[in-house]
Amino acid sequence: MKTRARTMGLKAGRTMHAGPLTYAVLSLFTAISLAPLVWTAIAASRTQGRLARTPPPLWFGGNLFKNLERAWKEASLGDAMLNTTIVAGSITLGTVLFSTIAGFAFAKLKFRFSGALLVLTIGTMMVPPQLSVVPLYLWIADLQWTNQLQAVILPTFVSAFGVFFMRQYLVQALPSELIEAARMDGASSLRIIWHVVFPAARPAMAVLGLLTFVMAWNDFLWPIIALNQSNPTVQVALNSLGTGYIPDRAVIMAGALLGTLPLLLAFILFGKQIVSGIMQGAVKG
């Protein structure tokens, strides 16, 4: 609703120019946001001995590639990155596909219990993941899936947030006349999904995909229960590193850097879309 008002030329929000003080305070907060990440790289380029001494290093040393290599091989971060790419990629595909289709049904089609089902979906977004880990664990133990990637993929293959997100988008982005016109031409539901819904939903699908990928890459609780160091995701490998798997601070920092690097790259490439996605999903007042 509100976005439409803005496109119609009604001004919302404030449009005052920022003064020097605003820039100064924003610079400070940006520095706080970025400094720990920069320092991770600095620490990863040093040695264990240097990191135990005061003052801490404030500039790069020459050990970066050696430490990255040790993290990659000895802490299995190489395998972990491949695993996490498979896991996060599958979860993203499943979430985007099923959220779009279900979100379309909730946004544009009338069917019995649709209201109740939507409320149920939103209600479970509030439930902590801790409430399902015990049965999930019993399940994968029963299926002998411990330490296998499908054990991590399937439980989060669909997302309630995704369905809600797509529904909110499609309610206003997909004109009902388009669907009706396609119906008049005798198009089947599958054709309508393919030729009408997907094209209209594409921008939101991209944003949901990015947000889901970030979430799946960073998922922590369930993977460390379901997997161990012999077949880890990035988070599992980092958890092993943090609990003394390799007691070398420089290597631990190299691991932390590797584990976040793909997401930071995605951020440099798609930061704008991720920002707009978070802002779009926010306005519900």
Added chain:
Amino acid sequence: MSETTEYAETPLPGPSGEGGAARPATAGRASSPTTSSWRSRLYRWDTKASPYVFVAPFFLFFGAFGLFPLLYTGWASLHRLELTNLNDSTWLGLENYTNLLQSDYFWNALGNTFTIGVISTVPQLAMALGIAHLLNYKLRGSTLWRVAMLAPYATSVASASLVFTLLFAWDGGMVNWMIGSVGFDPVNWRESSWGSQFAVSSIVIWRWTGYNALIYLAAMQAVPHDLYESASLDGASRWQQFRHVTIPMLRPTILFTVVVSTIGATQLFGEPLLFGGTAGSKGGADHQFQTLGLYLYDQGWINGHLGRASAVAWLMLLILLLIAAVNLLIARRLRKDR
């Protein structure tokens, strides 16, 4: 839902209101009547059934991996269920719950979760509000500022926690060196109770402040411009405008972020686990920063009592429902006051 239109919006034109289904039959195409009636029946079936087909895959997964485990956890919480013997469960009734309520470590974890929750959420949301206000000015390179603020959100819990653990280290840590250079004694962040809780909270604050700032910014941009104009005509200063226009208009959004942050704080797990290093699941040597999430993991997968871990999970849900009810009451009270 008999012969009415299948769409949520405007009904279709046409004599029967059946829309396209009537069309092939009346269009006088060169097809035989049998095929066309068969086709229209198939078509009508397709229109009726398709919504269910569309939501089915989601609900199948959702039921199997979301709803069913929720109830099964309830069942498990009433049994003795050990990690060493998964096929053997003994009925206990409420014994897991009574044991928990008599355990000092459970109350300790509940208290820690509450303290860390408060000291990580309140400053975080207050700072996010301030940052959003600044980002709402006309800025050069506005997207760049926003992306930079969001970089911590892209950093995984594990990476962020490992880095902060090193920053707060006793020997050679950046934080102790900084406070030392202005004349304070070094703090043993991991061992001291308030120190460790502050350090764990700082990880949460660092990761989520920018994210919440963007959510507030989105809401601020939706505030009608003329509200500010009339306020400044009435002689309101910038601070008064922020206080009496921005904040009231943002109230629903603020409530939303409070709820989401509360849910997040209740399940806090990764940050304290990694901050604790080798004693991670205990939350430090004296359990000084063991949260409920850690306690559940420690009970279930370190000590091997899955039944008791399930009971912790259900108590967590109960606590969340209580908080939600209190939130609702406060929101209603606020609305009445206006």
